[in-house]
Amino acid sequence: MAGSAEHRPAARWALASLSLSMLLSSLGTSIANVGLPTLAQAFGATFPEVQWVVLAYLLAITTLIVSVGRLGDITGRRRLLLAGILVFTAASLLCGVAPTLWLLIAARAAQGLGAAIMMALTIAFVGETVAKEKTGSAMGLLGTMSALGTALGPSLGGVLIAGLGWRAIFLVNLPLGILTFLLAHRYLPVDRRKPKTDRASFDHVGTLLLALTLAAYALAMTLGGRESAPVNLPLLLTAAFGLGLFVLAETRAASPLMRLAMFRDAALSASLAMSALVSTVMMATLVVGPFYLTRALGLDAALVGLVVSVGPLAAALAGVPAGRLADRLGAQRMTVIGLAGMAAGAFTLSRMPAAFGLPGYIAPITAITVGYALFQTANNTAVMTDIRPDQRGVVSGMLNLSRNLGLITGASVMGAVFALASTTNDITMAHPEAVAHGMRMTFAVAAILIVVGLAMALGSRNRAGRASLHATPQTSPLPLTNDLARPGRLR
Template sequence: MNLSPHAPRSRTRLVAALALATLLASLGTSIANVALPTLAHELGAPFGQVQWVVLSYLLAMTVTAVAVGRLGDTLGRQRVLLAGLGVFTVATLACALAPSLAVLVAARSLQGVGAAVMIALPLALVRDVVPEAHTGAAMGLLGTTSAAGTALGPAGGGLLIATSGWQAGFVAMLPLASVALVLTWRGLGDAPAPVRSGARFDVAGAVVLTGALVVGALAMTPGAVPQVGAGPLLAGAAVLVVLLVVVERRSAAPLVPWELLRARALSGGLLMNLLVATVMMSTLVVGPFYLAGGLGLDEAAIGLTLAVGPVVSALTGVVAGKVVDRAGAGAMTTAALLTMTAGAVLLVALPHAWGLPGYVLALVVLTPGYQLFLAANNTAVMTTADGRRRGTVSGVLSLSRNLGLIAGASVMGAVFATATGSVSVHDATAASSAAGMRATFLVATALLALAAVVSLAVRRRADRPVSPAGVS
């Protein structure tokens, strides 16, 4: 896709590499979700344990998101992206060869480190190489490839699992990762030179953040640590959060540059990103268990069903970006969130009334709204950053998204499991799975309504760039 009539071929090649990297990172998230019921059955593991195939990936992305953005600012964004693609490729091979659940979780953690680079840096590199007038369209392209990855994961993964086993999904990603490596290597040199800031990495903050996220996720995952229980784990997570605040306040180079959050448009955009990601992850984690337990679908049918919404999103992504360029990021963010709220309401009501057709119709409403939100909110947030901090801002944006994905996989998973009355998908009846589905998306509706309120509160600022002086 040539985003500017005067863009050189190398720039187009680099944008293609960024789109493919984004696709792979999303594929890495979604391809494992459809395998969760199969893994639970084949390994005899409860819901809480197999969730860690998803959670380990998300936790690794979250812990490293801001760090990779800062590394990109100091060492060169394309070079760091190339390294991240290499890590992702090696880890994907390790996932395919994993002989046990424990090894698979470890390999997924390493894969998440590579994915953190592939999610954060493309947003910054688009602002580096694409003319400002075409930023919305470029963000729409990245959103399209992200949606395509989300669609290919369940659809392709479901078919591969049904015919060749859960390992085949990871094998299928290896050729795509190789192509992305080649395109990124050939595109080196098209983006601005790195700025040597000399900032130190906050190791202590990273360690405490990792501990807080892991303990919090364990607390919100039913049956993950039955010997301890959720109460003590929640208390431990709270202590670690307090410790994190203390460590970050004393750090000369905190993980999150807190001065960035003084810009209302940026802080509001990050909060909305977190809430929306929580809801969308719910469709990927709760959806397969509802479709299997509530509607009795097999893996292939589950994958195809989950792919319906992302396919619609992928088809509308570039159009959504162009609409953002014309109508303004703030107005389109609000419109997207209202559309998503309507979709969540339909997910509460329609599957109960119409079964599978109702579920699909609700997804067709929800996911295009998500696509529009991605294009609008990413554009609004990235216009708050000057060139020196662009990688850091994109890392913070990825951090908020990853925290939402973790909440969707753990907290919303806990809502589903609690409402079904079971920690194992095999113990849930069709009626209890349906009850869990309704409870989960009632909560999702409330979260999206809150995000819409936040959007209205910051709309005036989101429609115009924030002076770099306010955030640098």
Template sequence: MKTNDSTALPRGRDLSVAALGLAMLLASLGISITTVALPTLARDFSMSVTHVQWVVLGYLLSVTVAIVLCGRLGDMIGHRPVFLTGLAIFALSSLLCGIAPTLPALIAARIAQGIGGAVLMALPVSIVRDTVPTQRTGSAMGLLGTMSAVGTALGPSLGGLLIAWTGWRATFLVLAVMALLVLVFSARALPAKRPLSSGKGHGLDLPGAAVLTLTLLAFALAVTDETVFFLLPRGFLLLAAVLGTVAFVLVERRLQTPLVELAALGNVTTSAALLMNLLVSAVMMATLVVGPFYLAFALGLNDAVVGLTMAVGPTMAALSGIPAGRITDKFGGRVALVAGLVQTIVGLVSISVLPGLLGITGFVLSLMLLTPGYQLFLAANNTVAMLTARDNQRGMMSGLLGLSRNLGFMTGASVLGAVFAAAAGTADVTKASTEAVGTAFSLTFLVAAGFVTTALVVALFDLRNDRWGNDRAGQSC
């Protein structure tokens, strides 16, 4: 029997979206599966925790500095070949991680793995435009968000099981096998597309890429670490990041085919989407950084209960991603975006108040409200940004979205973590009183609510300019 549902996807497109979702799963697993291995790595390599943490930081830094470059490469030589190459890099570097004989070798392999991870984070968002009808873009974005959340939630438990079974090397070898399988599946599922860049005779913007890499590296190091391998003071690194940003703009203005087209950033909708993405991502990272301290030192929960409680967030993200995409398709990206921001603000105010009144129940209820709001914002914001981008800018735009999200994560961990410590009255929160930790927790999330309120003001300002007026997800921007 024939169907009149114009939104139904042909089987080939279903397989393509599945391949993209599996890639997002791999990229998030690359971060989360290794976190539980840090104590084992410290013991096996006889290194301090501050050294082995670079197994995680190396991957995050590599993703951050490479994600825009990977997106732009997709625009220039084709999204599909760059995506498949990223899977191959991820598979090979995972194998090298699994057989690394020393900690420096493992960190080097993780940096290479992060380059593959950058491709897997940037390209699926842009390839969606090639594989699904415009009116289904929101649903596809929601699925990608769900798979990313599943990877975040699954990583610690899967990693723990593998380490207990046969050791930390198994975590990377499993990632290598998974990446190889996704590579084979994607090669069959994704349709071939010609490169979208219309420029002739212009190569990759290597000067811009070099300046951007150094700038992002300086900023990332300033907000993530100041003691291990890099002895430059944090203030110097931040100044270098500011000067690097100025230099990057000057370089890009001189080039005919820049790495980042500055004119695209002049579009109000595009710049608003990137700023909101950074602000909201900073807040969500604060939940992961500050939450465990409150549960352990204010509510007095043991490690197992803290872990189970914190798992509520990723679980809700996994459950709410696809519904968020469908809401975006039904009501339009701009309406869904504003609704997601409002729900996020309500969730942040709740988490600053309810745990003090209801204990762990208040914390869980707040997460159940907060996380779906974030997923709705994420699906809507990605949909709006990608529908706004020209065809030959989709890779660049998806890379910028990934970059703003990662910068938000790092900024949130640093800035809101500092707010929490300052409000607690000590850098070592473990020595603060229960009352001080509770007060600091509430204050931190009120500040976080201020961040998202700023994002809401940006959204409403853009809406007032009538750039969002007819932006149903089923229409072209």
């Protein structure tokens, strides 16, 4: 479709529908956060109760994103993506008219299901809508839309709540959802029908085990406060036990949800690990940054909101250029450059604000987020370019899952590092110097995590170089497997 001149306009409109899908799903993540105080007042609920408006959405995406990606591979990605857009749009309507908090939370979980389908299949569709040499540019555009949705959420949510009330932050999705559905229905390539004998069966046991395992881990990481401490350890043990059962089930399944042989590919495993590490650090900027700006630099809420938006906006502006650079210079090289920029930014952020104040915070945050845009675009391109068509959905789901797990882990672990380094039980009452010290230590740890990711990227690049050096036209550098044409390239 992308290869012929007469089809280029259709390819552009197809990419527009994918971009809107990414924008909607990321907007759904960020726009609800700003409404939590208003929701608590509207429903007469406690803050831990209204937090489930955010948690329900996040848990649905995290637990289902790999499964819906695999389901798209089996049943057809176009029809499932159209269903996901409809579910997201209908659930947004239910959120907007919900009469009680618990109905709102249930509707948010349904909205998260739609978002999981949209996130997983949007990236998987790139290989079917653009030429291979333009994959990086398409990934950069999707990264821009994701960052734009994240940046736009808080400010748009604040304006809608002030002017129209809290229901408007959900109802705003209706016209966008309808437009996305119409574009996708008109321009996305039709699914190729397979004979029933060629269709793989869906792994229901593996799907259930993975969903329960991820739910237990996500709850352990996101339930905060001393009152939840007694359940966190059992949840983590449940997650570990569930992971063991899942691995056992996948080795015995005739058509597994996730082929474990895929993890023998060092490049894929490194890409997933790097994605989780990088997302952990990015969450630190969102968790720690507002406390530092408020307590240590003394900024008011409005100015804090503007400063926090600098990072996502920088990532949005860098997304498309990052994709073009990945196409021109190579995805592996841009992955290394992006991680190097993030490491430099994190190290600088641990030192510079103490001497230069607000400018010393904004400059390294910009470096971190631009480096993140370079990394994410290049990493997604490197993973998805040579994926076998019938594996694109599940691998796209795994990429999104690694990112979500990094965000969830980062909120808990990096928040704990910040609190520990600040030497206080209540960070909202901590002395400015203690908060500043906590921020410096948190981003020193973040710099170490990025350096670990950089070592993975360099190691993966060196292995790929040695493999291509020793490969011949007649032989493959490594043995073939049933799942991989050759390790490092999931063809």
